[in-house]
Every structure is written in C-alpha cells, then in structure tokens.
Amino acid sequence: MVKQTIQVYARIKPTKKNTAVYSVNNEPQTSAALEFVVPKDMADGFVNNKRECFSFRFQKVFDQTTNQEEIFEHIAKPVADSVLAGYNGTIFAYGQTGSGKTFTITGGAERYSDRGIIPRTLSYLYEHFIQDSSTVYRTHISYLEIYNEMGYDLLDSRHEASRLEDLPKVIIMEDTDQNIHLRNLSLQQSANEEEALNLLFLGDTNRMIAETPMNQASTRSHCIFTVHLCRREPGSATLRRSKLHLVDLAGSDRVSKTGLNGQLLTEAKYINLSLHYLEQVIIALSERNRCHIPYRNSMLTSVLRDSLGGNCKTTMIATMAVDKRNLDESISTCRFAQRVAIIKNEAILNEELDPALLIARLKQEVQSLKEELTMLTGEERDEQLTMEEIKKLEESVKAFLDDPGPDVTLTLGPDMRKIQYCFCLLKTMILGNRSGNCSNHDIQQSPAAITGEKDTQEHHCTEEVNKLKELLEQRDNEISILVKILKKEKKKASDATTQLASISNVQKNVAKSDAGLSAVQLPQAENNEPTSTGPGGRAVQYMKRGAQLSVGKQEAFETFIKDHEDHHIIEDNKSLLKQRSTEARQLGEQLHDAKQKINEFKKQLEVRRRQRAASGVIANHKDIVEEVDPVEENLREHIEQEKKIYEISACHLKALRTEIEHLQLFLERAKVKLHKDFEKWWNEEASNAQKSKNEARGRTGAPCGTLPPSSHSTPGFETLITKPAWPNMMREEQVSDFTSSSELRALSKSSLSTSSIPLTGDRQADADILAFIRARQNLLSRAGALQK
C-alpha cells in the first residue's frame, strides 16, 4: 500500500496582457510557492496603499513558458508509470473557463507539439507495451461526459441522436462492497496507439456535435477519459488491473455574491453544481475526524470516489490565468488546491486471481497426479468403477457384514474409488434400516413380518427405480436444453467476433479516410448512407464523408470557410500534413534503399566467404580461412553503417507516422467543426431572412408568398426570381425588370446582408438563392477591387 497526499501542481497560462503582480519560487526539492500581490484598495472598504500578499504552496509551479512536453514529463509520466505497475491513477485539471484545462489534458488543435496529456500518455503506454514483451497487456478505453448531473457515453454509437439530452444516460450502480459500476458506459478495446487515439478524437468530435448554444457542454461539463489496463505475465494466474482517469473538469467559474468589484476574494458560488459537491467532498476529506464523506451527492464525486481519498494515486493540475481581471478566480483556484493537497490517498496494487487461469492450472495438476498414480499402481483408472468391480465390492461388503467375527476386515486395496463406494453402500444400508424403524431382532421373531418386509422392500425398490427413471429423464431434458443454449451462445460469440472485426475496420477506415479538407467534397447519394453501428456513429459518418449539402449550400459553404477563423490553421495544417507525407515517403524510400544495400552487402559477403573457403581447400591451407580478410571487414562495416541508417530512419518514420495520424485527426475534427459552424450560421441567416420577410409582409399587407415591393426588398432578389426556376411563383407575383448592371454595381457597394434577403421557405430554393447572392457578391467585390 502506498500512502500519499494528492499531488498538486499549478500551471499558468501564457498571456500578453497586463498581468497581476505574482511571483513563482520553485524550490529545488518538491515544493514551490506561488505568490500574488493584491493592492488593498481593490477590496471594498480598504482604501490604503498597503499591499496584501497571498501565498500558496504547490509541488511545482509551471510558469507561462512551460510547454506540453515538460508537463507530460513532470506530471503525467510518473502517474503512467504507476498505472503500468498496477496502481490506479488520476490526473484532473481544475480552473476557470479558458485557463487551459482542455489544453493541458487533451491539447491544442493547432500544432502537433500542442498535444496534451492524453495523447502523450497513450503514446507512452503503448510504447511501453511494445518494449515489455514479457508481459501481456490489454487496454480498454471509456470516455464519459457528465453534464447537468447526467452521464453520457462519448463513445456510444447512438450519438446519431445529435442532442446530448436524447442519449441513453450512464447510470451509477453500487455493489455490496461499495464498488461503483457504470451501466451504459462502453469499454472499447484498443490494441494500439492508433486505435486509442481514434477513440479520443471520436469522443471529442461527438462532444462537439452534441454541443448547442443552449448546452455549452464544453465549459459546463466534466469529461473523464479512462484507460483500463490489465497486465499479466504469461503463465501466471495473477493479473493486475489498474485504471487511469484523465479528467477535464468544468470551468470552476464562480458567481460572486456581491458582484465583481465588491468583496473581492470572498466565498462565491460555483456556476457548476457538481463542482460545488466536489468542493464539499474535498472539504470533508481535508477536515480531520469527519466520518461521512458526501460522495453520493453527485455523479462526479461518485465516479471519482477512488481518486479522492481512496485507492488511487491522484494528481491535480490547477490551471490559472494571471491577467488582472482573472485574479480573484485564480486565487480561488489556489485556495481549492491547498485543500486538495491535504487529502491522503491509499493506493494498493490491484492484484487478483484469474479464475479461468486457475481452473486451467488445477486441471493440469489433476492430470499430472493421475499420471503419477498410474505409474505407481501400474494400472490405468477410469473415473468410474466398472459394473464387475461394483458387483465384487457388494459381495465383499455383504460377506463382511454377514461374518459375525469381531476380527473380520474389509480389504479394498489403495483405491479411493472403492473405499468411497463401500462407505456409500454402508451408509445407504444404515439409513435404510433406520427409516424401516424395526430391528433385525423383530424381523426374526415374526415370519409374517418377514413377508411384509419383503413386500415393502420390493415396493420401495420400484419406487426408487421410478424416481431414478424420472430423474434420468429430467437430466436428459436439462442436457438437451443446455446444449441448445450452448449452441446459441457459440453463435452469438461468432457473430460478435465478426461484428467486432467490422467495427475495427470502420475505425481503420476513419483513420485512413481522406485527410484533405477539400471544401468541394460533394455529397454522395443520400440512399448510400450507411446505417452506422460502430462506436461513434454520427461522428464516424461525419468524419467519413462530411455533412450532406445541396449544391447551392455547398457553394455558400465554400465562401463561408474562407472567412472562418480556423481557415488559416486548417491551411497551415494541411500544408504541414503534405510536407510530412512527402518526408515520410522519402524516408520510406531511404529505408527501402538501406534494406536493399544491406541485402546486397550480405550477398557479397557470402560470395566472398565461399571464395575464401574454396581457395583454402584448394591450397590445403586452413589459415587462409581463419585470417582476417580486409574485404570482408569492409563489407561488414558497410552493413553496420546501413543498419544504423535503417534504424534511424525507421525511428524517424515511426515518429512521423504518429504526427501524420494526429494531423489527419486534427483536420477531420476541424472539418466537423466547420460544418457545424456553417449549419449554425446558415440557420441563423435563414431565420433572420424569414423574420424580415414577415415584417415586410406585415407592413405591406402582401398576401402570403408574395414578395415585398422593391423599396423593401433587395433589388438583386427580384432579379433572381425572374429566373423561371419557380414557375408557380412567377404567376402570382409582379415581376420587375432585370436589374441593370449599374444597379448591380450599386449593390456591390452597399454591403448586402444576407439577413435582408427574403427566402421562400423551400430549403433547396433558399439554398440556391443564398449561394447565388454570395457568389455574385464575391464576383462584384472582386471586380470592384480590380477596377480600383
């Protein structure tokens, strides 16, 4: 058992803004101080020039310049090591919204070097599995999101239902030993780093898809990414199970009771209710003599029960921003951290016996004992006695009982089966006698009783035989039922295997699917839509083929993405991906070359050796063969050199591959985000347009479906509707003339807001209208720019 307090680290987010006065003092050992200086006049009622100092202690404070690699090395690696050894581990990030929790736990989406603790830890774990070939490791991943006290499985295929609220809820169950089990939370096996990373990105994408402006899940929800690890040495019946929770908590933002400028640094309420319960648990744990810890108050504390004061090595990263306006939140975060730092955990090695292995081992032992017995007795024994043996035994027992002599013995030999059978026989006789309730003495005295006894005995026997027959039938039935069940289970198992295989294929396809984020990715036929079954569902579909857009909408989308805030990041990553792919290809060629060269040198070496051996035989001179041959040496050196080149290239290629996978996943996710943002924008535009249409209609009293007069509408739109695309509308409406080119130019100057365009309500038509107007606007502005 390892007793340890929760390790608490601080990380300060880089900022270019004016920072508060603070100092970091990392002392050599495992302690550091973080100090904030707050002018007293910032607090109500104190108008003097004294400064107040707030000092907090941490294991270590990571200042603004710290990069992700250092965070992983200092914080996550030791936890990963103890998880590998068989202890549970937890790392959780706590801090206000925007302070860098997600950046620290998952990573930033812009650069490969920004990847956070989860991807780096996965990389580290799988690297370890490959190196430690003497142990068998099995990993499963789960990804839980807790929002509004409800748990959702981020890897659930039913993410088809895009709203978080529509998903099946994860339910907490507690067994008699007070262990927590989570129903509806799937555990996905992941055989390698690639699969595990895919699951992470799948979960993140699902989370993004489910988020709506109404449920700001990313800031108000808690995400728990868990690696379930099982390790076993081959042949050993003990296995070790450990769990690693990597937790991105909701923003710890508080609402101050008296507003932000009054009562600075006083108690304030959390926006998030589960964080309030988390704090209560922390307070209870940090106070001595508290016997009740209110874990059950919230889902978060129930799930993290082991991590807080239980069987786990836990680490907290307090993330904070040091710009002035965030000072009070940062101090709150530090205060929380100080409480957490007191909590003691008791981590134990989670070792258990594998029942299947144990049975196998015992069976083996029985077999070898049987063989030993056969050797000793010289005869091979079956499980059962033969009929002949039984008959003989019954005779011996009868003779033994019939012989009144006190010295008579029953000789059975060293055979436990026979001994046991005789005891059984004797027991049946004794019990039979007892239930008969009459002694031998009575029977001998009355001949009538003897016949009576015989009758009852016969009756007894037929009864017994009937009973046994019934029993036999019953057993037969049971056996046939069991065989049926077994067959069914077998079929189920084989079905599951095929399903699993197809799921992993889907995942592979996702990883390998086209990484290019081409905006011109035209939709495939709708009826080709696969019914998704694998984990991730909707996200997988999204990632595979993007959202389905109509042609007009697609055009609008193309314009939209050019203005999107992520555009340059996506372009940068795309070109980086291209560059890395080229590098990888070149490295692949280098590897191929090196391998060919090695083979060539090896061949030459072989030829040289044969030649030398032959000349040795011809000259009948052994020494020739044993002498050092400079040509051979030279060849060997070359081989060594090429081998080194090969190894270096292989290592480099491996790193490149991981980076390429990351970049691909980043791009996939960016694609989903773009589509989501676009949809949001599109719907807003559509509803704005509808609103203004209704308003205009209200003013003019125009009948439904009629366009407002030109003074209220966009002249360009009227031009549009003269197109015979809507013949029925044309019949109803007063169509104006085509707008002249001068009007068009005028239109290009007045910036056309899409919200002012009345729409038809027909999706396809509206899509075309918007696309046309955007495209024309672009054209005109480009023409205008050229004229200038």
Ligand code: ADP
């Ligand atoms: P939180 O999850 O705490 O709400 P985020 O991790 O989303 O905050 O961070 C908010 C923004 O700040 C993101 O754009 C993120 O990339 C950036 N950021 C956070 N921490 C760092 C850091 N240490 N270095 C660079 N950028 C950071």
Ligand code: MG
């Ligand atoms: Mg976040």
